[in-house]
Amino acid sequence: MTFSPALEQRFEKLLKSYPAGRTRSAVVPMLLYAQDEIGYVSQELIEEVARRCGVTPLQVDEVIGYYSMLHRKPLGKFHVQVCTNICCQVVGGEDLYAHASHSLGLGNKQTTPDGLISLEEVECMGACSWAPAIQINYDFHHRVTPERFEQLMQAMRDGSYNKKAS
C-alpha cells in the first residue's frame, strides 16, 4: 500500500520507538493513523500493518473489534460524535443527540447516502466542564446548542466548515 510521505515518516518513527523485538506495539497507533488517511480499516490495511509490525494479520484483526475508534467501513467525510454521558446528559446532551438524529435523518453509526456526514453517540470525550460537547472528526466543539449544531451542519454541507471553529 502507498501512504503519504508524512504518514510514512510517522510509521518509521513509530517502529523505532519501541524496545527491540516489540514492533507489535505499533499495531494500534498504525491502524489509527492509517485510518485517518484512508478513511477505514480495510483488509489490505490489516495485511500491510501486520507485515510492517511483524505479526500475523489475525493478530491485527483481533484488536480491531476491541477499539471503538477503529472502523471496518468508511464513515462520513464528517463524522459527528455527540457525547451523551452524564455531564453532557444533564445539560442537554441527549436532547442534542436526538436533535442531530432527526435533523440528519440518521440513527447511531449511520451515514448519509452521499457519504458526507455520519453520526455516532459516544462516551465522555473529556469536555465535561464545557458540555454539551461534540467532536466532528477530531475537532472539539463545546457548549453546543441545537442552533449551533444547525450552523455547523450547514457549514459541512456548503463546504465552509472551518476546523478551528469551536
Add this chain to the structure above:
Amino acid sequence: MIFNEPSPLETKVISQRWTLPNPESVETYLANDGYVAIKKALEMTPEAIIDELKTSSLRGRGGAGFPTGMKWSFVPRNSGKPAYIICNSDESEPGTCKDRLLMENDPHQLIEGMLIAGWTVKSNKGYVFIRGEYRYLIDIVDRAIAEAYERGYLGKNILGSGWDFDLYTHTGAGAYECGEESALLESLEGKRGIPRLKPPFPAVVGAFQSPTILNNCETFSAVPVILRNGGAWYASLGTPKNGGTRLLCVSGHVNKPGVYELPLGFPLQRLLDEVCGGMRNGKKMKALIPGGSSSPVLTAAECEGLLLDYDSIAKAKSMAGSGGIVVLDEDTDIVAVALRTIKFYAHESCGWCIPCREGTTWLKKILTRFHEGYGKESDIPLIAELADNMFGRTFCALGDAAAMPTTGFITKFRGEFEEYLKKAPRDIATSVPELVGIH
C-alpha cells in the same frame, strides 16, 4: 487554549502557565522556571528524590490516590531489566477533563515530570499514552518532545549527566478500560486492553515485563514544582496526607463549570458558591458526584461541610477519584443518570470476567426497562442486589466502578425509583427516540 475563565480563588501551581502567551512552547516554559527541577534532580540521589515526594504527600491523581513517593520506591533498581516510565493520559472517566488542559497548555511540565521519574529509577525510555480522541494533543506533545530533544533535555547524555532518556507518544483508539493500568500496558504492547492479574504490580512487572513507573498525567505534572520548591512547601498547600493542589473538573448545573486548581481540603461549598458562581437558575442542589462517574453519589445533605481531599471524601463514603465533580440540581432525573452511567460501564466492560460482563449488561437491561416505565417493584431490590454482588468480585476495578455508583443511586435515591413506578410508560419522554428503517 483555556476553555473557562480562571477564578481568583485558585491556587495556580501546575496550571500557572496556562494564561501565558504560547504556554505550550519551550521558550515560555524556560522563561518560567522550566527544566530547573531536572537540573536539581540530576544532583540528587534516587532516595532523596523519593523522600522529597514522600514529604510532599503527593497522591496519584488518576483515581486511586496512592502515594506517589511510595509507588516510585517499589520500583526495583537492580533487576537487570530496563525500567520504563509510562504516563496515563487515557483520561476517559466521565467528569474528567484536566489532563487534556495539562497537555495542551503545559506539555513541557509533563515531560519534565517524566524525566525526573526516569532519572530516579535509571530508566531510558518513556511513553505518554494518550487516548485516541485527543488526536490534536498528540501533535502538541510530539512537538514539545521534539523541542526538548533540540534543547538537550531528552536524548543522549542529558545535560552532561551521562544518562540517556527517550520519550514517545503512544495512542489508544477508544477504550475506557485502557485507562486501567494493566490494560493500558497490554494495549501498549499491541493487544486488546484486557487487564492483567495483580500482583505483580506494574512497579515490578510492568511495560514489556519490566519495572515501570506508571502515573497519571497530572501526577507527573506536579513533580517538577515539588522538586523546585520542596516537598514540605507542596505538602503545606494541602492537608495532612493530602498534599498540594489538584485540578477539579466541575460540570453540571453550576453557573461557571470549569477546571480549577485548588488546594486539597478546599471546602466544597466555597467551590460551588464562590468559584463556580452558584447553582444555575437559582436551583437547589439535589446531589453531587465527587470524583468521576465511578464514585458514589452524595446527597445534598452529605455534601454539607465536605472538604475536598481524599480522606474527607472517603469518610463521606465516596471517592475523590479523578477530580471530576458533577453537580446535579433538584430537577435532575436520577434514574436517567443511573441508567446513563451503567450504559457506559456496560459498553466499556472488556468482557473478560463474568460478574462484570453479565452484571453490567443485566443492570443496563433492567434500568432501561425501568426508565421506560415498565419497571416492577421487585426491580429495585434486584438492581441493588446485582450491584452488590458485582462489588469486589470482578477481575479489575471496572466492575467496582460500575457497582459503586449504581448502589449509591438506588440506596440514596430509592424514593425517586419508587416514584417512577407510578408513572405510566407514556408519561415518560424517552429522550432519544429509536429511528428505524432509514437505510
